[in-house]
Amino acid sequence: MLLTEYRLDxxxxxxxxxxxxxxxxxxxxxxxxxxxxxxxNERALVAETVFGVLRHRMFLEYAxxxxxxxxxxxxxxxxxxxxxxxxxxxxxxxxxxxxxxSKWLGDVKAIKLDELPLALRAELPEWLIEKxxxxxxxxxxxxxxxxxxxxxxxxxxxxxxxxxxxxxLQVLHVDGLDAQPTPWSPIGxxxxxxxxxNRHPLFVTGKxxxxxxxxxxxxxxxxxxxxxxxxxxxxxxxGKTLMLGAMMNSQGRLYAFDISEKRLANxxxxxxxxxxxxVHPQLIAHENDQKIKRLAGKIDRVLVDxxxxxxxxxxxxxxLKFRQSPQSVAELTQKQSAILAAASKLLKPGGRLVYxxxxxxxxxxxxxxxxxxxxxxxFVLRPAAEILAKQLIALDTGVCLQLSxxxxxxxxxxxxxxxxxxxxxxx
Numbered sequence: 111m112l113l114t115e116y117r118l119d120x121x122x123x124x125x126x127x128x129x130x131x132x133x134x135x136x137x138x139x140x141x142x143x144x145x146x147x148x149x150x151n152e153r154a155l156v157a158e159t160v161f162g163v164l165r166h167r168m169f170l171e172y173a174x175x176x177x178x179x180x181x182x183x184x185x186x187x188x189x190x191x192x193x194x195x196x197x198x199x200x201x202x203x204x205x206x207x208x209x210x211x212s213k214w215l216g217d218v219k220a221i222k223l224d225e226l227p228l229a230l231r232a233e234l235p236e237w238l239i240e241k242x243x244x245x246x247x248x249x250x251x252x253x254x255x256x257x258x259x260x261x262x263x264x265x266x267x268x269x270x271x272x273x274x275x276x277x278x279l280q281v282l283h284v285d286g287l288d289a290q291p292t293p294w295s296p297i298g299x300x301x302x303x304x305x306x307x308n309r310h311p312l313f314v315t316g317k318x319x320x321x322x323x324x325x326x327x328x329x330x331x332x333x334x335x336x337x338x339x340x341x342x343x344x345x346x347x348x349g350k351t352l353m354l355g356a357m358m359n360s361q362g363r364l365y366a367f368d369i370s371e372k373r374l375a376n377x378x379x380x381x382x383x384x385x386x387x388x389v390h391p392q393l394i395a396h397e398n399d400q401k402i403k404r405l406a407g408k409i410d411r412v413l414v415d416x417x418x419x420x421x422x423x424x425x426x427x428x429x430l431k432f433r434q435s436p437q438s439v440a441e442l443t444q445k446q447s448a449i450l451a452a453a454s455k456l457l458k459p460g461g462r463l464v465y466x467x468x469x470x471x472x473x474x475x476x477x478x479x480x481x482x483x484x485x486x487x488x489f490v491l492r493p494a495a496e497i498l499a500k501q502l503i504a505l506d507t508g509v510c511l512q513l514s515x516x517x518x519x520x521x522x523x524x525x526x527x528x529x530x531x532x533x534x535x536x537x
Contacts, residue, residue, distance in 0.1 A: 111155055113198065118188065118206050120152055121159045125184035128160055128429075135164055135429040163191050164428040165259045168233050170194075172226070173218045177210070190218050228252060233259055237436050238421070245472045254470065257516035262425035265292060265520075266299040266307075266318045267326050267349075271356040271385050273317040275299065281312060293519065294505050295326040297353075300519075316383030321349045324468075324513045324520030328415065329353040330501050331494055331511060331527050332464045336361040338410035343367050343453045345391070348377035350415060355386040366391045367402065397452035409456040411464075416446045418467035418474050422522020425515055439471065446478050454486060457530045463489065466511075466525040475524035476510060483528070492527040 111117075123146075128138045139160055143153060163170060173190045174182035189207070192198040193215045200215055207215070228248055229236050232255025242251050266289075268275045275297055282289040287305055292298030300323070312318045329350060334340045336359050342351045345366035355364050366389055368374050374391045381389055392401050419434045419442055420427055450465055457463055465482070467474050483489055495506035507513065511525040 111151060113192070113202060113206060115206055117152060117155055118185075120146070120148065121156055121188045122184045124156045124160050125163060125188060129163075129184060129187075131429055131433055134427070134433075135160065136427070159188055159191060159196065161261070161428060162195055163187050164432075165424075166191060166195055166233060167428075167432070168235075169221075169223075169226070169230050172230055173221060176217050176221075177214050180214070189215060193218050194221075231255065233431075235431055238431060238434075241436075241439075241471055241473070253516050254514060254522075257514065258424035258428075258522075260425060260515070262322070262423075262515070262521065263519065264301040264304055264307075265321060265323045265326075266301065267295070267321040267353055268297045268299065269317050269319065269352070269356050269384055270297055271360055272315070273312075278312060278318060285310075292323040292326075294503055295323045295330070296501075296503065298323045298326050314383070316380075316385055319349060319352060319380065319384075321353065322521050324518070324523040325350060326353060327498070327503070327505070327511065327513070327520075328413065328464060328466050328523070328525055329357060330503060331466075331497055331525055332411050332413050332462065333497060333501065334358050334362070334364075334411045338362045339405075339408055340411045341365045341367060341405070341409050341413070341453070341456055343397075343412055343414045343449065343456075344416060345377065346370075346373045346415070348374075348380055348389075348391075350413060351377065351389060352380060352384050352386065354413070355384065355389050358388060360386045360388045362388055364389045365405070367394050367399075368392075369394055369396065397449045402452065402456065406455050407458050409458065409461060411462050412453050412456050413464050413466070414450055414453045415466045416449055416474075416478075418442055418446065418469040419471065420468055421470045422468040422514075422524075425521065439473065443473055443478065446474060447481065450478060450482050451485070454482070454489065454528075454530070459530050461530045462492075463528045463530070464525055465528070466523065468521055468523055470514075470522045475512075476526070479510070479526040479528070488530055489528045490531055492529050494525060494527055497527055 124142050127142055128135050170187045170190045171182040174186040223231055229239055232252050234255050268278050279289055288302035290300050292300050307313045334354050334357055345351045345368045348366055351366040371393055374393055377391055394401055419439050420430045424431055454463055465479055493509050494511040498505050513520045513523040
């Protein structure tokens with residue numbers, strides 16, 4: 111795309127609003143687009159550059175300060191991104207450059223990544239690298255960082271209540287979309303590029319939903335049966351709820367709990383499209399709400415997709431690595447422990463509990479599970495690979511499910527499957 115002064119100015123304006131990170135980057139960008147009437151080419155350039163700058167922010171800030179007394183301004187960040195990662199050369203950028211910027215950009219191009227510290231090469235803050243070193247080598251951290259710098263694919267989940275995957279694939283191919291079956295989820299489809307689907311007949315009629323393949327696999331770990339009583343404890347906008355409802359063939363009873371009225375409101379139109387009649391959204395005040403307590407010992411399956419740092423989703427949300435901190439992670443682990451303990455009380459003997467996060471950090475994942483099991487001898491850990499194998503999913507990442515973009519092409523996910531073995535203790 112031709113870079114004009116107008117387009118450069120738009121990108122600079124957008125970065126000025128977003129780089130302070132007072133709000134999630136996707137939310138700030140959405141508001142920016144509402145305020146500015148832009149053509150599709152300009153919107154694409156702004157979005158790609160903003161998220162590219164966020165993915166490579168640490169390197170770009172370093173590169174912007176190669177010149178003495180220079181600062182990492184939104185303008186310099188954009189130019190450095192286009193030069194180093196955006197596929198533009200100096201000749202294409204030159205008409206928009208100020209004095210001395212040409213020489214500086216030449217220096218940016220010449221930076222040798224392998225001579226930089228690990229944090230700059232991996233594009234991960236030092237505090238996060240120190241936490242990851244508890245379970246990863248520096249080489250693994252670098253590989254993870256590189257994978258997180260790539261944009262995520264667009265994954266769809268087929269609503270098996272209304273359609274089959276082969277049928278949906280055929281429609282997508284006829285419409286000229288590059289669509290392939292996902293390698294692990296038997297109901298997933300991966301699209302190349304970022305086609306707009308919100309008006310596509312398959313989406314409008316509820317036959318597909320956007321959902322990362324890793325998230326889909328959580329449903330297969332829970333594996334609800336048709337007439338079960340099931341709880342999605344942290345339902346959010348309901349992506350996994352809708353999958354569970356379809357797996358139950360719209361039978362049984364499926365509760366979608368969440369503390370956010372706004373998130374549950376976002377579930378309503380999706381629920382209407384899905385054709386499901388067994389889903390019951392419930393607004394709760396906290397994890398010990400009376401609505402939860404009255405179901406104690408009555409539930410067959412509980413999914414706890416816990417509030418977490420989201421550091422497994424950096425391909426989609428690169429700003430999270432700057433918006434999280436050791437303090438916020440510590441606060442989250444307290445919430446995770448409390449939520450898991452409260453959710454476990456719902457299960458009847460023999461019931462299944464799946465604890466999941468989209469985090470890379472041991473302290474949000476296995477550490478939470480191990481502490482829970484130590485405090486709850488009536489629960490045992492079940493091998494995730496065996497549960498998936500029974501559903502013809504040949505994916506073995508150990509006792510717990512641990513997914514990463516570099517190994518599995520998904521977001522970073524963790525999940526542990528636990529089962530209640532003894533009589534339910536009194537609350």
